[in-house]
Amino acid sequence: MNQGPHSAAGRPAAAVAMTDYEFCSQYDLYGHMACPGCGEKILLRHILNVLGPETVIVCPAGCAAVTDGVFPHSISPVPFLHVPFDATPAAAAGVRAGLDLSGRKHVTVLAWAGDGATFDIGMGALSAIAERNENILYVCYDNEAYMNTGIQRSSATPYGGWSTTTPKGQLKAEPKKNIGAIMAAHRIPYFASGSPAFLDDLTAKVAQAKRLSGLRFLHLLSPCPPGWKADPRDGITLARLAVESRLFPLYEIIEGTHYRLTHESSGAGFDEYLQLQGRFRYMSAGDRRILQADADRFYAQLTLRHNRNGETTVIGEEP
Amino acid sequence: MPELAVSSGSMSWNKTGSWRSSTPLHIDKTPPCNFNCPAGENIRGYIDLLKHYQTAEAFELLTSANPLPAVCGRVCFHPCQAHCNRHGFDLAIQVRLLEKFIGDWGLEQAPTKPLPQTSGRKVAVIGAGPAGLAAAYYLRRKGVAVTMYDDHALPGGILEYGIPAYRLEKDVLQAELTRVLTGIEFHPGMKFGRDFDIGALVEYDAVFLATGAHQSKRLHIEGENIPGVESGLGFLQQLNSGEKIDVQSHNVLVIGGGNTACDVARSAYRLGAHVTLLYRRTEREMPAFAEEIEQLRAEPIHCEFLVAPERITRAENGTLTLTAIRMKLGEPDESGRARPVAIEGSQFTLIADRIFAAIGEDPDVSFFPNAQQHDDGEFDFSGVDARLAGKLFVGGDLLPNPRTVPHAVGSGRLAAEKILAQLRGEPLVAHDCVVEVAGPEDINYRYFTRINAVKWQTGLAAGGALSEQSAHAEAERCFSCGVCSKCDNCFNFCPDLAVIKSAGGYQVNLEYCKGCGICAAECPGGSLRMRQQ
Missing domain, CATH: 3.30.70.20 (Alpha-Beta Plaits)
Incomplete structure (x- = not known):
């Protein structure tokens, strides 16, 4: 555990007015071990900027845990608790209980887990804290495979994607798990998806999540150049194309029922998104069509729900 | 543990x-607008200031390169727009409107700044056209006393006497000239070589010569000197001097395809004449600015392309008959345009009351009988008189540049810099010659959304001028090519x-x-x- 300079455990609650980038810029966040172009580190610094120093991070095995630093060193400006792979939700609930008992209800508990620890390994415990509506902000940085251990497929890997366990000839035959629907089924107060290419949208969602209490879940796309077999410089471009091509639409679910699209995806850039990544190189034209049709269908569903909610901004036309 | x-x-x-x-x-990198501005304006720079509603600062920056923004916002051909990286994406930034907006703001609201005390240095500027005005303006602002001579009664040169009022309103011109001429001693009606000569210039530390190009080129055909056949520029000068010209219901022929020809044709049309413009090539080869051609074609002026005049005769009752011949386009000539070739036996005649020739103008340098002219059109005045040795600078249409207002302004400002460097006894610091221009490949187009060009343009141009809000909206579209x-x-x-x-x-x-x-x-x-x- 890193006893950060603004340790939540050691200081009374202070009203810290956060302006743009103030928080992260004043700390020595240099020297982390993430690969060039890592999306997770872009996401984390912007999230921490919104959450501020009164935060405790609970992090399972994964890229975030490894790249944070080499023991006894860490880049984290706030306490950063390393926990077993499957135990993020349980440990976060424990930290929450401890903070609450010691009168620090205002401190945000941030569960910061990859797609492996969220979609697969920690799924049971995640369902438990969702059902109990624990006061935790759970954020999944989704790089769509077990990147840290050598690019093994997870249930977040997209249909037709390559990984070392879904090699050429045996590409992933199952579609990506719909984590939004799972969280919505638990009727948690707030679910939202986000992308580092849309920072205003992302920070607004983090701020909204911070305002609410109960279990809040953010599902963020985290570009991974080595795992996606892409040029590191294209990370943000890919994060944008994923949204525009409707493979990763930006939306919110409030109280498990109220769906809201926060960005109208143009539908363009699907082919470019696949072309820029080696992990989609082996996909057949038929597989591409299936993937695109699936994305379009999901987006149409979101549109329908968005418009039925009586949102003032009507997105697209009802299918 | x-x-x-x-x-x-x-x-x-x-x-x-x-x-x-x-x-x-x-x-x-250099933005393409800045790179292509003949006056050397920092266009991207003032657009950036407009983005932040800093109109005063934008005016300051614009006038640091061009003292005539309200004029240029109306008469410049704006190559910046043709080279804008947004051109081809949706619609080029409408720099013309922005420049006009800043210029008009300056006319109404620019604070009058005190001029520096004169340092005792004196420069004579001969010719009060855009080149002379620019040189005088920048010299005066560096503490040099400037005496300006012009053979006309009013300053402005081509701006006053050549450009019709429908393109450049007289009150705008006058207001802008008043600001530019503040602190400058102006002597109207003084023609160099007629009313004063080199002897009067000896007392000056430097002389800037920008007398322009006023001599209409000859048609070199039979009958070009008979009454009723006149120079187009002369017609514009008369018109701009306020002379009454009666061409109501007359048949008027205009020969030429340049800006003067367009201005003559459009002015004559406004006076009620039936106008036919003759040009020996096609519309595509016309040397006039695209904008002028577009406006010409939008008016009920008949254009005969691929036609060259051969002979003009005059009947007893004063009716002129022009014999013309049809042309076809041949191989490209040295200007890169297709050379017109006459079609044998295709002669035809046109009847007219007045014929205006506007096929170009030449500078008149008869005040220096021993001036040399190089093949590229550049004059060499180095040997004209020992008393002017090393003190004579030239600009405007006396240089082999395209004859445009922004080119003249640019040459005037550059001459002022050269003169100032010489007065200080320093060599002129050369500007960076190798520049890298930001092209479309440098732009990340994902950050910009396409607009509906027609709809946008119509909305902007409502009322003919931009409001502060619409100027801001237009500036917001700028890519800021190559510059952070x-x-x-x-x-x-x-x-x-x-x-x-x-x-x-x-x-x-x-x-x-x-x-x-x-x-x-x-x-x-x-x-x-x-x-x-």
């Missing part, structure tokens, strides 16, 4: 910069926090930059690039 292992140190010892194989560099617009993308998207905000923009912390290249890829205007190490 403690109950719980705790990290206490930072990772800053881990200098991840050593992982890097290429380095991001903030190197500004401080959008924060490089700072925001750096996974390693290696981009640091500094007062002048951004710096890269090379100790930690891993060289991923996201900052360069996400730079909207292309001022960041990666260099291999």
